Amino acid sequence: MRRIIIIGATSAIAEATARLFAARGDALCLVGRDASRLAVIAADLGVRGAVRAATATLDVTDFAAHAAVLDEAERELGGLDTVLIAHGTLSNQSECETSVDALRREYDINALSVMALLTPIANRFAQQGFGDIAVISSVAGDRGRMSNYVYGSAKAAVTAFLSGLRQRLQKSGVNVLTIKPGFVDTPMTRDFPKGALWAQPDTIAQGIVKAIEKRRSVVYLPWFWLGIMGVIRSVPEFVFKRLRL
């Protein structure tokens, strides 16, 4: 049985992943901003087989509140061995190009709050000598593109942070998994026209659980994004800058 804390638990990918954990009889602590939506999801996970489905409210940009929420989750579940960080916003790129406040807010949510949460989690897991850290980054972090480089660069920071953290925690028996989903049909991407490359949250969730179990380092979901991003990364900059992506 895993004891799992999920940050951003009302997101579609997180909820789909939590259902898979629940069906296996794991214990979960769901963290998010909206207490009533968390309660609805917790009840569902309880019916699906979760041994425990606790909830805690947190605005991730309230950095001072992070430690207390981690303490609460440890108390509720009798310790922690798995963390899934799934919160995020899809930035409004054009707004971020004119407003530094918007830019900073997106970085607070998508980059800094993730690193801030990982700092105490990494220390606790290193001390206990076991644990699985899984963080949802994005294929958008693999290369900045004009259409969403604020979001993409925040995710790139997370990806780089995780790769360093992975090296540091390697000898402590703690695994760090970087999850890079491609296009996923969720409320966050509601306004996009959907094509063949789009995946359902449940598909991503299955990939996440499998990657955590296998203690993978980096996983593209679905797998074909590894190839797509390989091509996108390999385009020389003098060509790339003329593309409109």
Place this chain on the structure above:
Amino acid sequence: MSGESWGRYPLARDQHLLALRDRAAALPAFTGTALPHGNGRSYGDSCLNDGGTLLCTRGLDRFIAFDPASGVLRCEAGVLLAEILELVLGQGWFLPVTPGTKYVTVGGAIANDVHGKNHHVAGCFSEHVLGFELLRSDGSRRWCSAQENPDWFAATVGGLGLTGLITWVELRLRRVRGPWLSVETHRFDSLAEFFPLAAASDRDYEYTVAWIDCAARGSALGRGHFIRANHAAASSGPGAPKRWLSLPLTPPFSLINRLNLRSFNALYFHRQQARVRHALSHYEPYFYPLDAIGRWNRIYGPRGFLQYQCVIPPQNAQAGMAELLQRIGASGSGSFLVVLKLFGERRSAGILSFPRPGATLALDFPNNGPDTFALLDQLDEIVAAAGGAVYPAKDARMSGARFRSYFPAWQTLQPFLDPKFSSGFWRRVTE
């Protein structure tokens, strides 16, 4: 999500899709009319809303509570019957009534007041609904059950989603010993043999249904296999079959045509050599044979198909069914899967519920244009003359006059209709 229903006819234009995820939230703002849309397994236009909004309920897919001692389940309206089975079967519970596919939402099962092979003992789906919350476009919420707001309950079960949005539901499940059924299949040589077999079987078997060879004519008219079953107490049995591959694309023409239909059906009829065959079957192939083939609805080609399900009252059932089968056989059209069943005497509370005492026949017709529509109009004539009715959930073409004669109480629904809700079907048959 596309603007098509399961029959892929008609295609709806200019539908605006709104995904719902929070049962406690107010309805999102919409212009024009709205219609709740579950998993889109209704065949015709009762789940479509040309030029309007679809309130897509698949995001309301959370369980609320399940008591494994009493079998009472609370869940949101977008939960699929398949998801319920996955949750409860291992704990010794099963759906009290199930239609021929498990890929329908609970809300859709209520809105169409679906029935199954056990109608003669269990009635319609709504008989097992302890209650549901109905959210109206004016923001009001009502708990509807047989005791509380029974008039709203009667309007909403079978009410085709037109009385408001069902947000969550309380159901009573039925106990089973495991996933298996003990199945007995009788081959019968003509329609006349079906009726006594059905009447005798309905006493001792929870599930009864017949497969009919709709291409057989003359003295073989209405021949088929009568399949009767009960839940088995077996402690082991065959596993669930692997899901076949999905039809990846729509073939350019219907794969079912008058040339192969006759031979398919004859082969299938004679596949069973013995008159009676006993078998232990897993519930999936027994209840949901077509669910094994993803997107099977593409088999009829780009123009889609029309499903036809009618009921004819007992006193006219045999003559009426004979006439229908003669007409269908002469047309050379029809489908491989044709089912005939006797409904029981139990009447649902639903004002627009389809099941009523008599014999019910269901089959598909590839959409071959005007010929198909003319044939279905002829079938309607037979059904109407025999005092029967056609099932709205499967219909894409019956005339308004026919609908109003099949469902004479339809105007009783008027005061309960949500003024901002409508559907392609409803406009077609009432305007």
